[in-house]
Every structure is written in structure tokens, then in C-alpha cells.
Amino acid sequence: MKTIANGLLFLLLFAPACMLGQTTLSGIVTEQSTSLPLPGVNVLVKGTTAGTATDFDGEYKIEVNNGDVLLFSFIGYQSQEITYSGQTELNVVMQEDAAQLDEVVVIGYGSTTKKDATGAVELLKAEDLNKGAIVSADQMINGKSTGVRIVNSGGQPDANPNIRIRGGSSLSGNNSPLIVIDGIPLSNISPAGQANPLTLVNPNDIESFSILKDASSTAIYGSRASNGVIIITTKSGSKGAPKFNLSSSVQVGTLSDKITVFNASEYSDFINALYPDSSSLLGVNGTVYNTDWQEEIYRTSMSVDNNFSARANLFGKVPFRASFGHSGITGILKESQLNRYTASLNMAPEFFDNHLKVTINAKGIATEKDQPDEGAIGSALELNPTQPVFDPNGGKFDGYYQLTDADGNVGPTNALAKLKQRERNEDADRLLGNLELNYKFHWLPELRAIVNMGLDYSESDINEFYLQKAIDAYTVFEGLEIFNNFSPNYEETQIKRDHTLDGYLSYTKRLEGFVTKVDAQAGYAYQNFYSEGIKHPTNTDNGFRQLSEIVRYANELNLQSFFGRLNLDLKDKYLFTASLRADGSSLFSEDNRWGYFPAFAFAWKLDEEGFLSDSNWVNTLKMRIGWGLTGQQDITGTAGYYPYTALYVDGDPTVSYIFGNQVYTTYRANVYNPNLTWEKTKTLNVGVDFDLFENVLSGNIDYYIRETEDLLAEVPQPEGALKNRFVSNVGNTESEGVELALQLKPITTDDFSLEINGNLAFNETYVTNLENIEQYSSGGGIGRGTGVNILQTAVGQRGRSFWLYEQVYNSNGAPIADAFVDQNGDGVISDSDRVFTPVDPKWTYGFGTSIFYKNLDFSANFRGQLGGHIYDANLLNRGYSDVAIPTNDTGYIKNALNLFDGTNYNGFQEKQSDLQALSDFYLSDATFLRLDNITLGYKLENFISKNLSLRLYASVNNVFVITDYKGLDPENFDGIEQSPYARPRTYTFGVNLDF
Structure with a gap:
């Protein structure tokens, strides 16, 4: 009762000032399930064309008059109408609407929604991923995405995964997809001593995977995307209250x-x-x-x-997240x-x-x-x-x-x-x-x-x-x-x-x-x-x-x-x-x-x-x-x-x-091919996305044809060549x-x-x-x-x-x-x-x-x-x-x-x-x-x-x-x-x- 009385007193004191003219109203829009900010929420003064949208961190500012009705709307969330009553700050929590939920999908140099995506794109969020003994990120999506086949090389703790999206497109060239982590494309070659490149990311830090499969969605990445793209987005900070997570297994x-x-x-x-x-x-x-x-x-x-992990708003201005794992x-x-x-x-x-x-x-x-x-x-x-x-x-x-x-x-x-x-x-x-x-x-x-x-x-x-005792023995x-x-x-x-x-x-x-x-x-x-590196390999001298x-x-x-x-x-x-x-x-x-x-x-x-x-x-x-x-x-x-x-x-x-x-080795000419050029892959993809019966049944079906020409393949070379096999552009x-x-x-x-x-x-x-x-x-x-x-x-x-x-x-x-x-x-x-x-x-x-x-x-x-x-x-x-x-x-x-x-x-x-x-x-x-x-x-x-x-x-x-x-x-x-x-x-x- 005391809270209600204080609220009424606040409104009585400030209502006259608000009625004198327009006021700048600001606030943060967050989603209910995670308390994370929602970018892109439409904020409209109902009955007018005046409006704005929340920025990257869910913040908005809008000029309003007392009594205006504000309409907050965002695809996948229930719209809300709130009558403005004189305050200068209004924070809004949006609830998901299962009937129209449409997730944001990260694509090359931007993002879209599943509803607006024109290519064969799949989104896997944290709740969709595999659970249990997960050592590396690839194990989180194994069997979860259609057309994505992941086979680890064995039972080693950091077994190297062979990842193929739609079977790969090359013969001797690389057939692994491009891995992009928070906007950084990774090299296809892992550092010495790290067999699995996806051990780089702690699975607990991953927010979502976007998997780009067809050429219309991957071509923006050009030469590195012939075999598809896996975009990993990690969790970010928030402007909300501090939150902490501790996990142990x-x-x-x-x-x-x-x-x-x-x-x-x-x-x-x-x-x-x-x-x-x-x-x-x-x-x-x-x-x-x-x-x-x-x-x-x-x-x-x-x-x-x-x-x-800890997520907070440092100094009230800096969204922040940090994590540590062992x-x-x-x-x-x-x-x-x-x-x-x-x-x-x-x-x-x-x-x-x-x-x-x-x-x-x-x-x-x-x-x-x-x-x-x-x-x-x-x-x-x-x-x-x-x-x-x-x-x-x-x-x-x-x-x-x-x-x-x-x-x-x-x-x-x-x-x-x-x-x-x-x-x-x-x-x-x-x-x-x-x-x-x-x-x-x-x-x-x-x-x-x-x-x-x-x-x-x-x-x-x-x-x-x-x-040494084993060597001696x-x-x-x-x-x-x-x-x-x-x-x-x-x-x-x-x-x-x-x-x-x-x-x-x-x-x-x-x-x-x-x-x-x-x-x-x-x-x-x-x-x-x-x-660059230095190796001390072994060679045999007198049996040693x-x-x-x-x-x-x-x-x-x-x-x-x-x-x-x-x-x-x-x-x-x-x-x-x-x-x-x-x-x-x-x-x-x-x-x-x-x-x-x-x-x-x-x-x-x-x-x-x-x-x-x-x-x-x-x-x-x-x-x-x-x-x-x-x-x-x-x-x-x-x-x-x-x-x-x-x-x-x-x-x-x-x-x-x-x-x-003294024994001397000599330099020798190395094999080369000055005529090497790009291997090219053309893909035609036709698909249908559907969501039926109020989200009871949803899914997609895709059909594709892919042709690769100027294949880069390691093939036999003519007699007299410096090496009996080398890479050439040989076929389709x-x-x-x-x-x-x-x-x-x-x-x-x-x-x-x-x-x-x-x-x-x-x-x-x-x-x-x-x-x-x-x-x-x-x-x-x-x-x-x-x-x-x-x-x-x-x-x-x-x-x-x-x-x-x-x-x-x-x-x-x-x-x-x-x-x-x-x-x-x-x-x-x-x-x-x-x-x-x-x-x-x-x-x-x-x-x-x-x-x-x-x-x-x-x-x-x-x-x-x-x-x-x-x-x-x-x-x-x-x-x-x-x-x-x-x-x-x-x-x-x-x-x-x-x-x-x-x-x-x-x-x-x-x-x-x-x-x-x-x-x-x-x-x-x-x-x-x-x-x-x-x-x-x-x-x-x-x-x-x-x-x-x-x-x-x-x-x-x-x-x-x-x-x-x-x-x-x-x-x-x-x-x-x-x-x-x-x-x-x-x-x-x-x-x-x-x-």
C-alpha cells in the first residue's frame, strides 16, 4: 500500500510539468526469458507516424506527450500498449509469442530473421544443442543440423572432427566449412598441438550457431565458403542487473x-x-x-x-561479460x-x-x-x-x-x-x-x-x-x-x-x-x-x-x-x-x-x-x-x-x-604449376520453410544441385615431371x-x-x-x-x-x-x-x-x-x-x-x-x-x-x-x-x- 501511495504522490507532483509540452522518454527493452536487451524493437506513438526503434543494447528515446499510447512491437514477441503518464524513463519486458517467434540469424556481415532469410540457413540456439560430455563446439551440433555430417577421428580428448556440409565440393582441396567466431574467420590449419580447432571456444560461452549451406547465403564469404559456413556467436554483456553463472561437472x-x-x-x-x-x-x-x-x-x-561467468553493466555504461573455464x-x-x-x-x-x-x-x-x-x-x-x-x-x-x-x-x-x-x-x-x-x-x-x-x-x-633406462634396456x-x-x-x-x-x-x-x-x-x-617454426626431427645414424x-x-x-x-x-x-x-x-x-x-x-x-x-x-x-x-x-x-x-x-x-x-645434401627444384586457377562451384537451391498449426509443426525442405569445375586435384603428372603427383585443374x-x-x-x-x-x-x-x-x-x-x-x-x-x-x-x-x-x-x-x-x-x-x-x-x-x-x-x-x-x-x-x-x-x-x-x-x-x-x-x-x-x-x-x-x-x-x-x-x- 505504501508503494502505491508513493507512486501516486510522484505522479501528482510531476504531472503538471509533463503536460506543459513534449518530454523525452527513454528506457531499455529486454526479453523476459534471459533479461537480455532486444535490439530493433519498434516503439510507436499509437495513431501517429512518430516512432523509433531500440538500438544494439535495447535502448530507445522518443518524444511523447502525456496520455500518449506507446506501442512496443517486435517479431516473435507479444506487442504491448502502455499509456505514457509523465515519467522520463520506461523499461519494458517483452514476452515471447510462440505463435510468431522468429529468431535472428547471424549471416555474413550482418543478420536477418528466419522469416526473412532467402538462403538455406539454419539457426541452432543453446537450448537446441547436444548436452552432456561436450569437449568442443562441434560435439554440440553433431546430428542436429540436416546435411551436416561430423565424424571425429577417434576417442582422443581433442579428436579432430571431419565436418562436411552437403558432402563437400572438392577432391584434393579443403572440404571443411569456414568457421567464423564472433566475426573472425578461422584458418583451416590448427596450431601445432591443437588437433581440434573448435576447442578454442568454451562450449559454455556459445550463444548460437548459424549454419549457411547454399551458395546464395555463403557467396558473401567468397573463396572460403564453397563448403558452407558455420558462424558461432558467443554470449555478450548486458545493461541489466549483474548475473553470474557457475557450472561444474x-x-x-x-x-x-x-x-x-x-x-x-x-x-x-x-x-x-x-x-x-x-x-x-x-x-x-x-x-x-x-x-x-x-x-x-x-x-x-x-x-x-x-x-x-559474470555479466554486468560496468559503471552503468559498459555492457560486460567475462568467463573462465578449466x-x-x-x-x-x-x-x-x-x-x-x-x-x-x-x-x-x-x-x-x-x-x-x-x-x-x-x-x-x-x-x-x-x-x-x-x-x-x-x-x-x-x-x-x-x-x-x-x-x-x-x-x-x-x-x-x-x-x-x-x-x-x-x-x-x-x-x-x-x-x-x-x-x-x-x-x-x-x-x-x-x-x-x-x-x-x-x-x-x-x-x-x-x-x-x-x-x-x-x-x-x-x-x-x-x-633413458628404456632406451638402454x-x-x-x-x-x-x-x-x-x-x-x-x-x-x-x-x-x-x-x-x-x-x-x-x-x-x-x-x-x-x-x-x-x-x-x-x-x-x-x-x-x-x-x-613459422623450428623442428628437431629425428634421423638414423648407425642405427641410432x-x-x-x-x-x-x-x-x-x-x-x-x-x-x-x-x-x-x-x-x-x-x-x-x-x-x-x-x-x-x-x-x-x-x-x-x-x-x-x-x-x-x-x-x-x-x-x-x-x-x-x-x-x-x-x-x-x-x-x-x-x-x-x-x-x-x-x-x-x-x-x-x-x-x-x-x-x-x-x-x-x-x-x-x-x-x-663430409656428406652434403643439395638443393633440388620443387614441383610447381603456374597455370593453377580457381576451383568454382555453382549451386542452385530450392526450398520451402513452414510453420503450421500455431507452431505445432515447423520445418523446411531443400533440394539442391551443385556443379564444380576446374577441380583442384592431386593427380599423376607426365613422365619427366619433377614429381609424380601434383595439383592441377582437371575436371568436374x-x-x-x-x-x-x-x-x-x-x-x-x-x-x-x-x-x-x-x-x-x-x-x-x-x-x-x-x-x-x-x-x-x-x-x-x-x-x-x-x-x-x-x-x-x-x-x-x-x-x-x-x-x-x-x-x-x-x-x-x-x-x-x-x-x-x-x-x-x-x-x-x-x-x-x-x-x-x-x-x-x-x-x-x-x-x-x-x-x-x-x-x-x-x-x-x-x-x-x-x-x-x-x-x-x-x-x-x-x-x-x-x-x-x-x-x-x-x-x-x-x-x-x-x-x-x-x-x-x-x-x-x-x-x-x-x-x-x-x-x-x-x-x-x-x-x-x-x-x-x-x-x-x-x-x-x-x-x-x-x-x-x-x-x-x-x-x-x-x-x-x-x-x-x-x-x-x-x-x-x-x-x-x-x-x-x-x-x-x-x-x-x-x-x-x-x-
């Missing part, structure tokens, strides 16, 4: 599956039944041990993740450890009556990684399971049991010793920062000038060494043999400096009449990528591996661009977009340096037409069509940084000259795809809601032309002789294909060695009888559900693929019985895959020829369904105090995989499984505190 990782080699009992039965002459080699001195070598090298891991991530392979420290800072002060906004972003990461010798995984598969890990007699191998032959030569390496007697430290410090100046002209507020300056700087140190003859070619040391230091500068003008204005909105940008972009002379390197890539884009909104229902970017790359000669990349798009809001505007079941219905041209120049991984220039490099030490007692590919994304919200009440989401994507890419080359080897080593590769690129085939013989089987279904189908019927088995089989799947999908009941939440996310193939190199190299018996009187036996039924070994008996290695017998369908993560949480609102909320949760990642593949894991980007680092199953228990 503990993760327990376990080995989810093992490769099925014999255990000790099975191995003894196998040897005694098939190779009784070798039974004396079971155990040690009559004692048979039971050693599971895979269990010995793997472990149950314990990891922790702690993060703290992750201690233990790998399930012993000696595998990653410590990551992250810090971030965001400040956005404004000057000159809010006409100049200065945004400062800084992100720092320090990683300390212990990288184990992953060769221990292969050793664990071949070691005799009846022998011990540790020598019962101590022995000279630092206590580890190690097989030797009669002459003392070392046999298969003790897998645990491999891990314990080698240490490799990879440390890297990295800073990503930018300063953005955004000036709104006083004399023309619709026109803004933006300058964005960014720096990505890193320093890395790598040191590798082996315990494994040296059989001094100066001649080192255990398993162990190196005394390896060292590398590296510095990377990447600079970015963007300068552009942006004009946005709402109009009356046929043209209702104009949005245009034009500017210049500069990117320079530089790295020791540090060689210092190897120095320095590489630089420069890109400069001019760009422009125009968006027109006609009658609030017809949307046109046109853009053009001119890119210059230092990878090409002056004659071929510049590429020009245009794009056009049109969208039609059918829901705004008269025949649908009054519909009670159509909320949004939009058709889109777009065409664009993008470029590709990133061939540094295959051709280096100076592929068009004639250079000399150090000669190979194996080709040297001796003068007196064609891609076709369909994408479908759906979100269903069948139940939404105050206490209970159910959401189901799913996505399905089809993609296939065929090579249509390689000029004068029909096909060439594209790698695919399988642990056999030199040149035995099984991957091939060929005209008329999928971009990545196995090239194998079709196996012939006997009447019992067993394969017949070196017997293959004569495909052309000429009576001779030759390369012409080999069959192409695609590596990549045509279909990928993901689906999940979220259930909310009062303060309880549950989510589960699945993903998988239909088709694709995987080659089981373990079956080739360990799936024959004779692998177990001694060879050349070595005196030791090896383990094999468990294919023994008690009587017969259901595989080959002998090691097969290199010809048999080219059989599709080792090929399997890679179809799978994976339950990626499940999470159960409970939130306590107003915990202890009204400003305190606490959420407790538990989650499991990599819950199970359903597949017919008999190997370890069908999800393999390279398509060949040999000795993989198994993906862990991870249990997470966490707490999240907001206050």
Missing part, C-alpha cells in the same frame, strides 16, 4: 567396445587344437597368465569441467590427458550519444596435452594373452615382460610399456580477439560504418622423449638397435599469426510503398595467415635415432576481397538478395589471382498473401530459390603455400654427395541432394511440453570429368605393401570410392582365396574386373526428443546413416589363423581375431596375398544408429533466494550403436578401420547455478 569414461581377439582361455584352446607344436609357447615357464591387453592399455577415465579431460587410453584453460571477455561501450558502439571480444585458451603412443593399440591386438604384463623375474625391461628370440632380438612390443616409457607433451597457447567499431552517422542514422580488426595468435611447443647391440625405433627426442616450436581486417558500409531503412525495406552492405576484407639438424619453416597465405550485397523487401512479402565478392589469393599467379563470385536469391512469403493471410493453420509459409558461385583455393595441404612458383628446396638426405669425410563433379528438417510440438502447457525434432539428408557426388585422366589413386593404405591402396577417384563414380574385386565363395559360403568374379568375361582377372563401391553414405539423419514437466527435463538424441561402406583392415591383417604361429624361428606367437568355433577357424588359414587384400570380402555396410546422448535434469527455482536457481543433471554420451558391422565402430570418416582409438561411453554428473 564430473565425467566418467569407460571403454564402450573392444575388438574381438582371443582371451587367454580361448587362445589356449585355439593353439592346442590347430597348432599343438606351438603350445609350449603358451604362458611363461609353465605358468599361463590371463592378460586382456586391451584392458591393460585402456582405463576408466575421470574428467572434470568447471566454468564461471577442463581436465582424461582419455580412456592410458597416458592420454588434456588440460584446457579458457577465458573470454566481451565489452560493448557506446559513445557520442550512442552513435558509436565499440565491441571488444577476446578469447584465450591454453592447452596442455599428453599425447600417448597410439601404436600401443595395435600392439594390444597382437600380443599373446597368456603372457604377463610384468616380468615375474623383474628382467631388464624396467619390469615389463618383453618377448625376445634366442639371439635377444626384441619381439612384439609390450603395449603398456609403449605407453609408459614414452612421453609426448604438446602445449599450445592461443588468443582470438577482435575490435569492432560500429558508427551510426549522425546526419543519416540508417547508414553505418563498420570496421572489424581481428587477431588469431598462437604459440606451440612439442617435446617427445623416452625414458632395448638396445641389444650398442649403436645398432633401439626398441621399436624409439626416438630419444623430438622438438618443435611454432608461432602462428592470422590477421583479419573488415571495413564496410551498411545501409538499412524501412520505407513506405512498394519497396518496404532496403538493406545493403559494401566493403573490403583482408586476411593474412602466417606460421637422434635429433637431426634444425629444420626451419615459414609459410604465408594472403587473401584480399571486395564484396557487396543488396536485400530488397517488396510489400513485406517478396524478398530479393544479390551479392558479389571478388577474391584475390596469393596461391595463384597474378594472371589467375582474382576470382569473382556472384549470388542471387528470391523468397516469397506466401503466408502474407490474401489467400493465406487469414488462414488459422498456416503461420509461416515461404518459398525460396537461390543460385550462387563460390570458389576454392585452399590447397596448402597438398601443394604447399607457393604452388605456382619455381622454388628450390633441401634435397633428400638419401640422395647426397660425399666430399672427403556434380552433386545432388535433398534435406528435410521437422520440429513437432504436440503438447505445450504450463506444466508439460513435448518436442520432437528430426532431420534427414540425401547427398551424392559424382565425378563427371577428369580431362585426359580416367581415374587415379586417392590413397587408402591398408597396412600392406607399398602402393597397395584401395581408394580411387574415377569418372562416373562417387567422389570417394573403394576399388575392389568381387569375392567368389564356395558352396559353404567361405571365401576362396584369390578367386574373384570375372566382370567383363574375358577369362582374365585384371584391374578391369575391379568394382567401385562408395565410401560415404547417401543418407544421414538425426532425431531427438525433449520433455519438460514442471522443473524436470529429459532429452535424448539419436543420429546415424544409411549406407556407406567400411573396410575392415583388422580382418585382413589379423583374421587368419597362421598369424598366431611363429615365423622365421622367432619363438613367439601372436593373437588373432576370435573366429574359432572350437573346431575350425572361420577365416583364412594363411596370410593372404596383396591381391586378396583387394577383395570386397573385407568390405561391410556402414549403416548404423547411435544413441548419442541422453540427459535428465531438475531445476530448483528461487533456490535459497529468489535470484538463485540451481539445475542438477546427469547424462550419458555414446550410449549404444546398432549396426551389422562386426568391427569396432562403423562411424569412420576414412572408411578404413585398422587400430582405432575407441570412442568412450561417458557418464556426466553436473550442476549449474545461476545467481
